[in-house]
Amino acid sequence: MKRENVVALAHALTGVAVMIISFYVKTDFLVSIDILKPLGFTIFVLGMVLLTFSVASLRKAFLGNVEPVTGQLVTSGPYKLIRHPVYLGMVISIFGLALGMKSLWGMISAIVIFVPLGMYRAKLEEKALAAAFGDEWHQYIRRTFFMFPPVY
Secondary structure (H helix, E strand, C coil): CHHHHHHHHHHHHHHHHHHHHHHCCCCCCCCCCCHHHHHHHHHHHHHHHHHHHHHHHHHHHHHHCCCCCCCCCCCHHHCEEECCCHHHHHHHHHHHHHHHCHEEEEEEEHHHHHHHHHHHHHHHHHHHHHHHHHHHHHHHHHHCCCCCCCCC
16 A cells, blocks of 8 residues: 555544544533533534535545646635645544534644644645646745645
């Protein structure tokens, strides 16, 4: 199995692990649960909206793993500002879920495992996109954020 596929699988599995931790390992926050549940689930929904909008913008290009599967670089929709909005949507959703489930361990596991794997996967994609699109890619990265604005 190629390294890119292993990274993609590990990223997906850590996302599932963070969700399971968030559901089953609760923590007492100093803030009332009455505030956390609606706030967390609102954040979760906003992340899912970004993720869905990003996937819709990619269309067929979403079907690839790390290597581009179309001959066109997607720079519209959320890709106009952020190079990896799918991953950003996933991160926002995972954090919202952990917050809504009142799971400090869910948030910690997302920070320690899920986010770094997603960033590593995104870097692998960027290497493949640079090879496929050359100068067009390099111009694109100069005007967009990596994943978390204002991080280029």
